[in-house]
Amino acid sequence: MATILVTGGAGYIGSHACKALKKAGHLPVTYDNVSTGWRDAVRFGPLEEGDLTDRSRLDQVLAEWKPDAVLHFAALSNVGEATRKPGLYWRNNVGGSLTLLEAMTAAGIAKIVFSSTCAVYGECDRPAETTTFSPLNAYGGSKAAVERMLADFRAAHGLRSVSFRYFNVAGADAEAEIGEAHDPETHLIPLAIQAATGRRDALSVFGTDYDTPDGTCIRDYVHVEDLVDAHLRGLDYLGADGAETTFNLGTGRGFSVREVICEVGEVLGTAVPHVEAPRRIGDATALVSGSDLALKELGWRAERSTLPQMISSAIAWHQKGGGYS
Ligand SMILES: NC(=O)c1ccc[n+]([C@@H]2O[C@H](COP(=O)([O-])OP(=O)(O)OC[C@H]3O[C@@H](n4cnc5c(N)ncnc54)[C@H](O)[C@@H]3O)[C@@H](O)[C@H]2O)c1
Numbered sequence: 001m002a003t004i005l006v007t008g009g010a011g012y013i014g015s016h017a018c019k020a021l022k023k024a025g026h027l028p029v030t031y032d033n034v035s036t037g038w039r040d041a042v043r044f045g046p047l048e049e050g051d052l053t054d055r056s057r058l059d060q061v062l063a064e065w066k067p068d069a070v071l072h073f074a075a076l077s078n079v080g081e082a083t084r085k086p087g088l089y090w091r092n093n094v095g096g097s098l099t100l101l102e103a104m105t106a107a108g109i110a111k112i113v114f115s116s117t118c119a120v121y122g123e124c125d126r127p128a129e130t131t132t133f134s135p136l137n138a139y140g141g142s143k144a145a146v147e148r149m150l151a152d153f154r155a156a157h158g159l160r161s162v163s164f165r166y167f168n169v170a171g172a173d174a175e176a177e178i179g180e181a182h183d184p185e186t187h188l189i190p191l192a193i194q195a196a197t198g199r200r201d202a203l204s205v206f207g208t209d210y211d212t213p214d215g216t217c218i219r220d221y222v223h224v225e226d227l228v229d230a231h232l233r234g235l236d237y238l239g240a241d242g243a244e245t246t247f248n249l250g251t252g253r254g255f256s257v258r259e260v261i262c263e264v265g266e267v268l269g270t271a272v273p274h275v276e277a278p279r280r281i282g283d284a285t286a287l288v289s290g291s292d293l294a295l296k297e298l299g300w301r302a303e304r305s306t307l308p309q310m311i312s313s314a315i316a317w318h319q320k321g322g323g324y325s
């Protein structure tokens with residue numbers, strides 16, 4: 001059994017990772033300031049409340065638990081907010097990650113898996129890991145900066161890291177015990193479910209004049225359980241000292257906003273009320289993974305990431321309340 005420090009373990013993806021770690025026989029210790037996460041989502045191991053930028057609290061927690069590795073999910077990730085308040089994103093995501101890496105180096109912890117994003121690529125369809133960064137907003141920029149930081153810490157201090165560039169994460173735990181609960185919610189699938197079930201007004205479709213077949217943005221959606229499976233493989237890969245450091249995590253298939261709305265309606269058996277709205281600042285036209293490096297190196301493939309599978313699991317979670325107390 002390994003002890004894994006999970007920063008952001010109270011959040012959407014981090015809580016699913018904690019569940020998977022526990023199932024695999026490990027001890028997930030969540031480190032989270034609960035700014036966008038939920039205490040009630042931490043069910044699979046202890047919660048250590050603290051901020052990434054608080055070096056003395058990090059030192060204390062690392063000394064207490066002596067983790068074998070870190071899964072680093074904690075970040076702010078609202079693109080609209082990042083566009084309005086870039087300083088907040090640079091301080092939290094970059095400053096916080098720097099504090100974490102320094103604390104890990106001082107404590108002799110040498111393995112980290114980092115949550116990066118396809119937003120590092122900017123306006124670029126079918127990017128591979130070698131594609132040059134061109135982020136459109138401070139959120140993508142902050143993630144690109146942390147990837148660079150990891151490379152420097154690897155060279156100087158031997159810190160071994162894997163960065164996963166997630167495409168659009170969707171769906172929920174198969175048992176609907178945990179799920180996606182952002183407040184405010186900004187992601188398309190939960191918003192479409194809420195609109196269709198009368199829990200919010202009509203969904204706004206942000207931009208219908210993109211250069212895509214139906215005029216709306218295209219994204220590559222990946223099931224949260226497939227995503228966390230990649231993290232377990234990433235930990236093994238670090239243990240075996242694998243050579244690659246960055247992997248796209250997507251299916252290579254893209255769906256437009258209209259296609260997603262239509263599928264949510266199909267699965268629910270009721271149309272999603274929606275209205276056309278202007279483009280959202282910071283959105284790329286299309287983002288679909290153009291790489292199968294994770295398959296080649298980690299043996300990872302998305303097993304549960306069809307649109308109906310992701311939407312059905314998200315609906316099951318919403319039907320159980322879709323939130324935390
Ligand atoms: N959801 C997606 O589609 C997606 C796509 C690409 C990348 N990502 C990345 O995956 C990670 C997890 O995303 P999520 O959707 O689960 O987000 P989330 O907001 O649900 O979870 C993030 C967690 O980090 C915590 N946190 C934030 N700043 C912190 C700080 N300074 N100190 C301690 N804890 C802090 C929050 O309280 C929260 O529990 C993020 O790094 C995000 O950028 C998400």
Ligand SMILES: O=c1ccn([C@@H]2O[C@H](COP(=O)(O)OP(=O)(O)O[C@H]3O[C@H](CO)[C@H](O)[C@H](O)[C@H]3O)[C@@H](O)[C@H]2O)c(=O)[nH]1
Pocket residue numbers: 077078079117118119166167168186187188189191203204205206207217218219257280283287
């Ligand atoms: O009410 C909405 C919400 C979303 N969308 C559209 O739906 C698509 C998906 O939007 P999401 O907000 O669900 O996700 P993003 O594509 O903005 O995802 C971005 O933000 C995520 C973090 O929140 C990840 O980091 C991801 O890599 C990054 O591309 C976009 O075209 C967006 O414009 C709408 O039309 N209406």
